[in-house]
Amino acid sequence: MIKEVFNGIQDYFTAYRLLNELNLWKYFKIPIVISFLLGITVIFSSWSFSDDVGNYISSIWGFSWGKQTVIAISNFIGGLIVFAFGVVIFKHALMIIAAPFMSPISEKIEHHIYGIVKRPKSGLKAKASAFSRSIQLSLRNFVVEILWIIPFFIFSFIPVIGFIFLILIFLVQAYYAGFGNMDYTLERYFPYKRSLQYVRNHRGIAIGNGIVFMVILLIPIVGILIVLPLSAVAGTITTLRELHTKK
Numbered sequence: 001m002i003k004e005v006f007n008g009i010q011d012y013f014t015a016y017r018l019l020n021e022l023n024l025w026k027y028f029k030i031p032i033v034i035s036f037l038l039g040i041t042v043i044f045s046s047w048s049f050s051d052d053v054g055n056y057i058s059s060i061w062g063f064s065w066g067k068q069t070v071i072a073i074s075n076f077i078g079g080l081i082v083f084a085f086g087v088v089i090f091k092h093a094l095m096i097i098a099a100p101f102m103s104p105i106s107e108k109i110e111h112h113i114y115g116i117v118k119r120p121k122s123g124l125k126a127k128a129s130a131f132s133r134s135i136q137l138s139l140r141n142f143v144v145e146i147l148w149i150i151p152f153f154i155f156s157f158i159p160v161i162g163f164i165f166l167i168l169i170f171l172v173q174a175y176y177a178g179f180g181n182m183d184y185t186l187e188r189y190f191p192y193k194r195s196l197q198y199v200r201n202h203r204g205i206a207i208g209n210g211i212v213f214m215v216i217l218l219i220p221i222v223g224i225l226i227v228l229p230l231s232a233v234a235g236t237i238t239t240l241r242e243l244h245t246k247k
Contacts (some may be wrong), residue, residue, distance in 0.1 A: 001204035008208020015234035037222030042086035095180035101133035102184035174210030181235025
């Protein structure tokens with residue numbers, strides 16, 4: 001698993017080279033615009049709603065002494081809560097919308113590296129089925145991810161050991177980000193349930209890819225523009241290597 005994590009991280013360097021070498025940037029024009037709009041929405045939502053969430057949290061404090069300190073801390077925590085959930089929504093919404101653009105990119109990379117292509121079925125019905133699969137997968141991952149994050153966030157307030165749960169929140173977010181980037185290729189190979197099992201068996205790839213995804217996303221403005229091209233191509237490279245190695 002550790003090797004898969006490092007492979008998932010290392011392939012970002014190859015991804016940047018292939019984006020330029022194969023001129024893949026042109027396929028990401030619309031997804032980049034969508035990513036920018038979604039990202040700006042999340043940022044402003046975090047700023048707008050953090051006070052509301054913070055006020056609700058501080059209202060639990062029933063004493064007058066230390067009220068201002070409690071309000072300041074509550075506003076900070078409120079911002080973290082809104083931002084954390086915003087990142088989850090941004091991530092899965094982006095992957096649903098970007099899904100139709102990803103198959104041609106995965107095909108080009110596979111043909112360039114291995115000389116062969118596993119093509120999906122063509123036609124309107126096939127595209128509708130692929131889009132439906134993307135929605136099903138993202139909604140499923142969204143629900144499961146939230147169910148993990150909520151208790152971890154609560155446990156993060158435990159003195160001394162709380163930071164461990166913050167790390168776990170980051171890794172859960174990373175795993176499901178990498179999951180989505182892997183599925184852009186897996187959808188051409190496996191049906192829905194088989195893809196779920198495949199990612200579970202190779203969770204290191206998802207975590208490695210997702211770690212860099214999350215780090216890039218933290219770069220102001222630039223991060224939301226470049227995160228999808230780099231992470232999707234890197235995830236494709238790592239997944240294809242694993243699939244062809246098994247063959």
